[in-house]
Amino acid sequence: MNERIIDLAARGEGRGWATSWYEASARARIDGLLDAGSFREVIGPEQRRMSPHLPLFDLPRAFDDGMIVGSGRLDGSAVLVAAQEGRFMGGAFGEIHGAKLVGLLRAALKLKPAAVLILFDTGGVRLQEANAGETAIAEVMRAIMRVRAAGVPVIGLIGGRAGAYGGGGLIAGTCSRLVVSEGGRISVSGPEVIETNKGAEEFDSRDRALVWRTMGGKHRRLTGGADAYADDTIEAFRQAALDQIGRAPAFDLATLEAEQRRLEERLVRFGDCRDATEIWGQLGVNDPESVPALTTADFETLLVSLGETTHDAR
Amino acid sequence: MEKLSFRHTTSRALPGAKAQAITGVVASGNLEVLLERTLPPTECTVEIETPIRGYGEVWEAVVADFVARAEPGGLRITINDGGARPDTVSLRLLQGARLMEV
Numbered sequence: 001m002n003e004r005i006i007d008l009a010a011r012g013e014g015r016g017w018a019t020s021w022y023e024a025s026a027r028a029r030i031d032g033l034l035d036a037g038s039f040r041e042v043i044g045p046e047q048r049r050m051s052p053h054l055p056l057f058d059l060p061r062a063f064d065d066g067m068i069v070g071s072g073r074l075d076g077s078a079v080l081v082a083a084q085e086g087r088f089m090g091g092a093f094g095e096i097h098g099a100k101l102v103g104l105l106r107a108a109l110k111l112k113p114a115a116v117l118i119l120f121d122t123g124g125v126r127l128q129e130a131n132a133g134e135t136a137i138a139e140v141m142r143a144i145m146r147v148r149a150a151g152v153p154v155i156g157l158i159g160g161r162a163g164a165y166g167g168g169g170l171i172a173g174t175c176s177r178l179v180v181s182e183g184g185r186i187s188v189s190g191p192e193v194i195e196t197n198k199g200a201e202e203f204d205s206r207d208r209a210l211v212w213r214t215m216g217g218k219h220r221r222l223t224g225g226a227d228a229y230a231d232d233t234i235e236a237f238r239q240a241a242l243d244q245i246g247r248a249p250a251f252d253l254a255t256l257e258a259e260q261r262r263l264e265e266r267l268v269r270f271g272d273c274r275d276a277t278e279i280w281g282q283l284g285v286n287d288p289e290s291v292p293a294l295t296t297a298d299f300e301t302l303l304v305s306l307g308e309t310t311h312d313a314r
Numbered sequence: 315m316e317k318l319s320f321r322h323t324t325s326r327a328l329p330g331a332k333a334q335a336i337t338g339v340v341a342s343g344n345l346e347v348l349l350e351r352t353l354p355p356t357e358c359t360v361e362i363e364t365p366i367r368g369y370g371e372v373w374e375a376v377v378a379d380f381v382a383r384a385e386p387g388g389l390r391i392t393i394n395d396g397g398a399r400p401d402t403v404s405l406r407l408l409q410g411a412r413l414m415e416v
Binding site: 025027044045046048055058059060061062063085087088 | 315334336339340341344346348350363364365392394395396
């Protein structure tokens with residue numbers, strides 16, 4: 001089921017208008033990402049597979065538990081897709097939410113689609129059902145390993161308001177390829193969590209510029225934490241996803257050893273930096289202060305000039 | 315959690331053939347509306363789960379207004395509320411009916 005306004009779709013204007021990925025609902029993202037009308041949802045809202053835990057806390061449930069899974073086509077190729085609704089409980093992983101993603105990944109082993117697309121929008125584990133959520137994170141990571149080992153790329157798309165935090169950040173780290181937009185953020189501990197544990201001197205969560213240049217899309221792309229940078233439109237994410245499916249690295253020992261080496265090198269090289277701008281400077285960016293304001297085109301030009309952000313490690 | 319249930323009779327079936335639709339998100343000040351064409355053509359039910367207690371009369375008025383405007387005969391409508399204001403509820407219900415009219 002999609003929730004696009006029908007009048008526009010009927011006039012064939014569904015594709016082409018610059019719909020913001022950040023602003024769109026999970027259903028609208030799937031609808032615009034895949035070939036028009038090709039999405040087939042599994043365990044849809046009409047089945048009412050809702051959280052068994054939230055009523056204990058007198059909290060409202062969602063018909064799809066904030067996770068929409070199914071199959072569809074991307075430029076003609078069969079894909080499986082999962083999307084988190086970041087506005088429902090921060091897109092957090094609960095029992096049903098996680099089980100739907102695990103089930104989709106296990107189905108990928110049998111169906112062998114061209115790719116599995118995961119549209120992240122999550123703050124991590126849902127605290128009200130944390131044990132089930134934590135288990136789901138582990139099961140998802142294991143399932144992604146199996147899917148990648150079977151030769152199916154798993155592409156993560158990150159540009160929602162909740163970003164990919166907590167266990168969602170861990171899962172993102174296991175994907176074959178990640179696409180991120182300016183508004184997308186990838187990390188494990190969120191800004192408020194770091195400030196609570198280490199103090200505002202360590203990380204001031206109210207300093208939004210600091211948050212974005214430390215965890216935001218441009219920084220992740222510059223340091224290789226994400227493999228592609230997309231404009232905040234559904235069409236840009238569609239193009240980037242298509243592009244990245246063809247570039248997914250082999251999932252073998254050589255790739256993993258290269259990733260380990262690169263992570264060690266990164267720690268040696270940037271371990272003493274006090275701010276992301278210092279890292280950008282060391283990467284060879286002439287004017288690090290200007291990076292946050294760069295347009296996508298200028299940022300792509302910068303990436304090409306640096307020439308060291310095309311590797312398979314994050 | 316407060317559960318409310320309303321049953322209405324309409325003078326016609328909602329036009330269109332779409333079997334089901336969903337709109338909205340369970341978020342603060344928002345709600346999700348699931349519509350299913352499963353009832354006899356001149357019946358409509360609206361079931362609501364809301365964490366905000368004590369607004370049954372307001373829900374009743376908003377639903378009655380929606381039924382009068384949209385004549386959503388045949389629809390079973392189920393709502394998960396996140397504390398939406400009456401105007402938002404009204405908007406979502408009309409959005410949902412529009413989605414079903416294709």
